Amino acid sequence: MAHPERDPNKVCFLTFGCQMNRLDSELAAGRFEEQGIATTPDADRAGTIVINTCSVRKHAEDRALSNLGRFKAAKRRDPHLVLVLMGCMAQREGDRLLARYPYLDVVCGTRRFTDLPRLAERARSAGERIVATDDEHVTIDRKPGLRPEPFRSFVSIMRGCDSFCSYCIVPYVRGRQVSRHPDKVEREVRGLVDDGCVEVTLLGQNVAAYRHDETDLAGLLERLDRVPGLRRLRFITSHPADVSDRLLRAVERLPSVCEHLHMPAQSGADRILSAMNRGYTAEFYRERLGAARESIPGVEIASDFIVGFPGETDADFAATTELLRDGGFNQCFIFKYSPRPGTRAAEMADDVPDAVKKERNQALLDAQDEAARAQNRAKEGREFELLVEGPSKRDPDRLTGRTRGNDIAVFPRPEGPPPQPGEFVTVRITDSTPLTLIAEHVRSG
Ligand code: 5AD
Numbered sequence: 001m002a003h004p005e006r007d008p009n010k011v012c013f014l015t016f017g018c019q020m021n022r023l024d025s026e027l028a029a030g031r032f033e034e035q036g037i038a039t040t041p042d043a044d045r046a047g048t049i050v051i052n053t054c055s056v057r058k059h060a061e062d063r064a065l066s067n068l069g070r071f072k073a074a075k076r077r078d079p080h081l082v083l084v085l086m087g088c089m090a091q092r093e094g095d096r097l098l099a100r101y102p103y104l105d106v107v108c109g110t111r112r113f114t115d116l117p118r119l120a121e122r123a124r125s126a127g128e129r130i131v132a133t134d135d136e137h138v139t140i141d142r143k144p145g146l147r148p149e150p151f152r153s154f155v156s157i158m159r160g161c162d163s164f165c166s167y168c169i170v171p172y173v174r175g176r177q178v179s180r181h182p183d184k185v186e187r188e189v190r191g192l193v194d195d196g197c198v199e200v201t202l203l204g205q206n207v208a209a210y211r212h213d214e215t216d217l218a219g220l221l222e223r224l225d226r227v228p229g230l231r232r233l234r235f236i237t238s239h240p241a242d243v244s245d246r247l248l249r250a251v252e253r254l255p256s257v258c259e260h261l262h263m264p265a266q267s268g269a270d271r272i273l274s275a276m277n278r279g280y281t282a283e284f285y286r287e288r289l290g291a292a293r294e295s296i297p298g299v300e301i302a303s304d305f306i307v308g309f310p311g312e313t314d315a316d317f318a319a320t321t322e323l324l325r326d327g328g329f330n331q332c333f334i335f336k337y338s339p340r341p342g343t344r345a346a347e348m349a350d351d352v353p354d355a356v357k358k359e360r361n362q363a364l365l366d367a368q369d370e371a372a373r374a375q376n377r378a379k380e381g382r383e384f385e386l387l388v389e390g391p392s393k394r395d396p397d398r399l400t401g402r403t404r405g406n407d408i409a410v411f412p413r414p415e416g417p418p419p420q421p422g423e424f425v426t427v428r429i430t431d432s433t434p435l436t437l438i439a440e441h442v443r444s445g
């Protein structure tokens, strides 16, 4: 079989994990572009392949490694191919990865990815095998033009995490919490908006804990809200214990800030929350939910839950299900507990059998399906502003977009010139599924 030539001036990114990883891939891709190396989705032609890995669950690591395995034969055929593993797993495993995978060239941790073009070039020209997982300060400033979507963008406002939830690998692979200077954040946002961006999502493991000198997240939102031309501002993710009344008031008061919170509950059982080191009770979480709904009319709240944490009983799980049912979440991300070496929870017995984890996972998904169905039904007949994302993948005659609350809506392409990605339309909801609002176009602009 003939194989296409690989182009040393092309790089292909395969990205796993959270939005933070997506942003890191974008930033690294920008650095390659500065060197004249363009990104391509075609792994068969790229001279460099970068797999950006996640460590949050074992499953995510297994997927990254099986992707790496896909390129073993390609590397044998073409020794000039540079294979890079970056991100959380690279940080966690370091040089063990080079030892285990002889065809891997570069292991690049969570703080060295802006250096990737240079590391990849060293691997290609000198045949070096490199591990870069040290704690060098990462510069995450970007050139606004180097981003995949012209109309919206992520902006990192902090890195690392100090919460030390007992199950979580993040503080170990992403390091201590550091908030970025608000002037730098504002400069980046202004640059993006000048370049045509209308929506910015501020990113951090726990953005609600953002603080730089006197500026907290509410203060930062207030500054960014004044940037002319920025229509939508979001921020994810928020630890419930850090969601202050001041923050809720800022979301309500500032016109560009979307009525949307991602505030993971993780569990509804106090015993489990305490073993998770979450620092709040189910009652506290419910109180914050109530405060958010009271302060911010129409707010949509998303949550994460972990099932099968060590010691989780049927009664604990019932409390979680109840919290999910009462929560009125528009989106829930549900995960089976996965022990991560080095975390405190990994020292506890992983005593919930996998079959039970699976069952609880499915039961929560079903409960969320039912709740979301009812909530979406209640939106039928109402009008929403959508930021258009483009044609629907399933049906090119329909367009998709997102509401300010971060619901996905689809609507038939209206007569005349179709609304373009990045434009705003008003739609009326006519029907719905648990995951999608079905709408009709009311007006553009
Ligand atoms: N096992 C399962 N889920 C986890 N999460 C984080 N660590 C683990 C783990 N060890 C989930 C949490 C978090 C989301 C990003 O991933 O719900 O909010």
Ligand code: SF4
Binding pocket: 016, 017, 018, 019, 020, 021, 053, 054, 055, 056, 087, 088, 169, 170, 173, 174
């Ligand atoms: Fe993101 Fe955490 Fe996964 Fe790293 S381990 S990619 S920070 S979710």
